[in-house]
Amino acid sequence: MNSSMIRIVLGNVLKIEGILMLIPIIVALIYGENTIYAFLITAGLAIVIGQLMVIKKPNDTIFYLKEGCISTALSWILLSIFGALPFTITGEIPSYVDALFETISGFTTTGASILPEVESLSKSILFWRSFTHWIGGMGVLVFLLAILPMTGGSNINLMKAESPGPQVGKLVPKVGKTARILYGIYIGLTVMQIICLLIAGMSMFDSVCTSLGTAGTGGFGIKNNSIGGYSPAIQWIVTIFMIxxxxxFNAYYYIIFKNFKQAFNVEEVKVYLGIIIASTAAIAINIVSMFNTVEEAVRASGFAVATVITTTGFSTVDFDTWPVFSKLILVLLMFVGACAGSTGGGIKVSRFIIAFKTIIKExxxxxxxxxxxxxxxEGKTVEHETLRSVNVYFVTFAAVFTISLLIVSLENRDLVTSFTSVAATINNIGPGLAGVGPTCNFSSFSVLSKFVFMFDMLAGRLELFPMLILFHPAIWKSFFTSRIKPRKNKWEDLSR
Structure with a gap:
């Protein structure tokens, strides 16, 4: 194993996190808050430690999928460990375990929170919570590839390990350019939402934080009632941008380069939009009697469907009070998730399309x-390797979900709370039902359950295997062996 390259990746990730923390420092300066020291300490530590990790250059830059998975998993863990420090140093989340939970929830764009209310938090801390969504939405390693392209021709393995979906490809021949295109689209859509929210009457701070949370499909609100206190126009704007x-993002790439036929022929996008329309209509009809007008019912159902299927986690109403039929649709949408190649979580629409077509074939x-x-x-034959990976993913997902649910059930809570808490974290959604509904939080769970949820959030965001591979003894044996005994031949592992 090329442990030197793993060290380089981790060091660069820490340096990037330290640099990004300069932005909440600016926010603290603007609002005259004394939280600056917390971000300065954390940023300084991250940059110094990161620089020490990258000083010694590796002799071998060959980078395989195994190293990509390990680098990705460890990067997200390290990112969260340092990202939690400002919460604890400022005392706004005194418990480091709770701060770590909140940070992992932020970076994985889950939006599950241990905070009973958020409006008492400082502006800089609120901004950092929302900013973690934006950083994690597209992926920190994709960002790394966009600004610091790695050499050796094997950097696609980092993108494969971090990017969602059953198969990951390049929009253009070079991985670094693909990463820059993706981030260009990401930033462009974020800016568009900020402008739309400003026009609709939202303040600059609220617009930026809400847009960061929407872009990453994370859902950390800056108000205790999330998006519920804003105007109908703002709720519609957030709904549209969540969707x-x-x-x-491949569809946006085709649109930018005027390949409209290809853009509107993306099968996954058509199925995704069809599910949203059908679910919104079904729920709206089911809950229309609970609202004063049809528009309110459609707006509430549309927002709930969008926030759940995209795994964003914002809320405008407490959908836990809705009829069982509507709640069941939302629970099913938790597992479906958004499209592959987006910032959304869940199992992904493309996997369900492949699974459905496999059943038809059988x-x-x-x-x-x-x-x-x-x-x-889309006219292309799905390779056997992709079919196999989809089948393995479903089985692995079921196994991780079941084990997590069994551990959480030891607290002896009601079944709905236990089931949807695991579903909400492993699918990176945020709110569930009952005890973890839109008006509740995860603070009352035990430390053991919180660590289960933290693992599930990371595993769900990284498509399970990068996190699971850390538990394989052979990985650590190979890791420490490679540090003690150098490779005799750099070509000896080409068959991996």
């Missing part, structure tokens, strides 16, 4: 045993 950030083979039917998406 927009849940779209596969039915077809029973009726016509001798026929050979390939699974196609």
């Amino acid at each position: 927009a950030f849940g779209v596969n 039915f077809h083979s029973y009726i016509h045993p001798k026929s050979v039917k390939a699974i196609r998406i």
Whole structure:
């Protein structure tokens, strides 16, 4: 294993985090807050430690998928460990475990919180909470590739380990340029939302924080009632942009380069929008009697569907009070998630499309045993490797979900609270139902359960395997062996 390259990646990630912390320092200066010292201490530590880690250059820059997974998992853990420090140093979240929970929830764009109310927090801390969503939404390693392209031709393994979806490709031949295009789209959509919210009458600070939370599909609100206290126009704007950030970014790339036929032929996007429209209509009809007008019912249902399927986690109403039919639809949408290649979480629409077509193919083979039917998406045959990875993902997801639920159930809470708390964290949604509904939080859970949720949030954001691979003994044996005994031949692992 190339432990030197893992060290370089981790060091650069720490340096980037330290530099990014300069932005909440500016916010603290603008509002005259004394939280500056907390961010300065953390930023200084991150930059110094990160610089020490990258001083010694590696002899071998070959980087395989194994190293990519380990670097990704450790990067997100390290990012969260340092990111939690400002909360604890300022005393706004005294418990480091709770601060770590809040930070992991932020970076993984989950939005689950241990805070009973947020309006008493300082502006800089509120901004940092929302900013963690934006940093984690597109991925810190994608950002690293955008500004510090790695050499050796193997940096696609970092993007594969961090990017969501059953298969990850490059928009253009160079990975670094692909990362810059993705971040260009990401920043452009974020700025567009800020402008729209300002026009709708939202203040600059609220517009920026809300847009950062929407862009990362995270959902940390800066008001105790989330988005519920804002005007209908603002709620519609947030709804539209939540849906927009849940779209596969490849579609935006095609639009930018005027390949409209290809953009509107992305099967996953069409299915994703179809699910949103159908779910919104079904829930609106089911809850219309609970509202004064049809527009209110449609707005509430549309917002709830958008916030759940994109795994954003904002709220305008307490959907835990809705009929069982509506709540069941929302729970199902928790697992579906947004499109692959977006900032949304969940299992991803593309995996369900592949799974559904696999079922149809199996039915077809029973009726016509001798026929050979390939699974196609957008006219392209889905490779066997992709089908295998989708099947393995579903099985692994079910296993992690079940084990997590069993551990959390030891607290003897009601089934709905236990089930949806795990669903909300592993799918990076935030709120669940009952004890973890839109008006509740995760503060009352035990330390053990909080660590389970933290693992689930990280595993869900990183598509399970980068986190699970850390538990394999062979990985650590290889890691420490490589540090003690250098490779004899740099080509010996090319078969991996």
